[in-house]
Amino acid sequence: MTGAPYDDGKPLSDAVNSLSILLTEGRYARAEEPGALVQLENDLDAAQRLYRTDRTRQTIEVLPNLIRRIHGAVRELSGDDKAHAYTLLTSAYVLAEWSVRRTGHLMLALPALDLADGYAPSSDDPTYGAFSALARARVLTHFGESEVAGQLIDSAIATADSSTAGMVLAGYSHLAGAINEARQLNYPGAVAHVGAARELSTYTGETDLYMTAFGPLNVEIHAHAVELESGDPNKAAIDGAKLAHDRDAPPTRIAHHWQDNARAWLMAGKTDKALTALNKARVAAPQQTRLHPAVRETLHGIAIAEKRRTETLTGFAAWLGTSV
Template identity: 75%
Template sequence: MANVGQRIAAERKIAGLGQQQLATRANYSLSMLKAVEQGREPASTGFISAVAKALKVTPEHLTGAPYDDGKPLSDAVNQLSVLLAEGRYARAIDPGAIAALEAELEAAQRLYRSDRTRQTIEALPDLIRRLHGAVRESSGDAKARANTLLTSAYVLAEWSVRRTGHLLLALPALDLADTYAPDADDPRYGAFSALARARVLIHYGESAVAAQLIDSAIDTADTSRAGMVLAGYSHLTAAINEARKLDYDGALAHVHQAREYATHTGETDIYMTAFGPLNVEIHTHAIELEAGDPHRAALEGTTLTHPTNAAPTRIAHHWQDNARAWLMSGKPDKALAALNKARAAAPQQTRLHPAVRETVYGIASAQRRQSDGLLGFASWLGATL
């Protein structure tokens, strides 16, 4: 099975580019490109996005995502695909009470947060169809509330398909969130939907448009707790955008702004952001890895502490980053230990994340003899070394 480095080398040759030409177009060093192609360095998300853009292919073309996780996930994605294809003409069904719909949406959000993304995708089509029914049958405040819930459900759909690697489904989900946000009873949902779109644009390396959307979201924030959460989350999104451009100072400036907001908001999951001091700290380590010093990211990331009720998917993502940092620091055994922490925290997310596979391939390349622990992890992942 080809890894990202092998796919990059193949696509580069098809495009008729030398390694220096591709490195220049992607704005990365020649040594980094060579290391990734040879399997000595794991490809970061930002590196993959930049190289994919330079090669005029999608990041998924280089990572091989989405990965096969069995028939239940495929069936769930297929049902959601049909719903998204129907768009604003979605077949509506009897909605029932608004309060019941709100409770079901909260339950779906909890599934997502607890690393049960497939179950989230399974729950969404029926829920969204009933929310369409509520929008069509309601009026006044009830209709506005139904539009808020429908917007939130489409954003949740976008997050879910992005996590499972089905990026092409993210775009119609975002368009539908944008469609219903203007009629929501919470005016911040328009900005929240824009931030979700910015994250997809960052994934594709379109940093300029992403920055415009992020700035517009920051401009709409106010001094209420929800407003500060939106502003803080926007700054974390901006930090990732700057880090992907290798602007370390710019990324840190946004993290600093987010930290200021977090001191006022505390830990909260308003708008499903999991925003607060912990998320800011996790982003700090991610920025160090992406655009700063990987060895520092590895050392400081290992010391992360968190409450027992922290979102497991957020914690797993941190350990996935920490694993890559250790690998880039020349410590493959510590990288594998971090991957096992990610697996323990959120196995479904860890199994589906492209960066995990790249780190596994990198560990295999770095180890003189592949350990039983690595072979077992690769087998669980479904990766062939």
């Protein structure tokens, strides 16, 4: 319906094809020589940094070989090392799901989720099972299946303990729950989830444990998103425009906020401010901004609302690869 996946201006088809083959192989994946377990862990960390710094295309490029090597480690190792290899494998498939969803290849998200769910019980980190379920809940929210998504989110919250990892899991789950409730227009329920996450963030501070980017900043970003989805879009626009963050804040998280802020300004009837917010998203994370369907929807909404085409509007459309 949205026209996604879009072209980010550089070849993506070969990388997606390699990942598609791997996901189709599923549990029968062809393994490759793994090398040292510590090197696999370092390479996975590097792939996660690519994703977090708005280089999702590059993440997809490196994942197939990395995952095949981790499969090799799972088949060669035993004991605690094997369990840790399963943790890396689960994490890699979760990263694959995030990457294909961000680039609009939603049908690839489903086998990636199934594989993450399948390998999580063999992991040496029991928390990964809950994070895999949360990834599925986010996709279900996207498709509008809020009931099952809510069940998965509530289950993740119930399994969280009082450790730092447990508080991050619970906080991240509450943020997922906030969006899930907001999409159902359950504003009080969404606000309650944000409040619970905000309290947990006072204990965890800013952290990217499990690639969550959880902390006070992400809580406030979700608070603005809840206001946009089920509260007052004008309030979301005005308050969201005041967002302040450190220079080391995850650029993709910041860009997504400005995408939402642009939509809020459009709903508030301020097309000039909506376009300003889109340009802030472009500066923060250009690849993500170019690939996200909501950006095109907002841009076309601005074009419909404006009586004449400005150079700024047509210039942004040209960069995006569309017309207005």
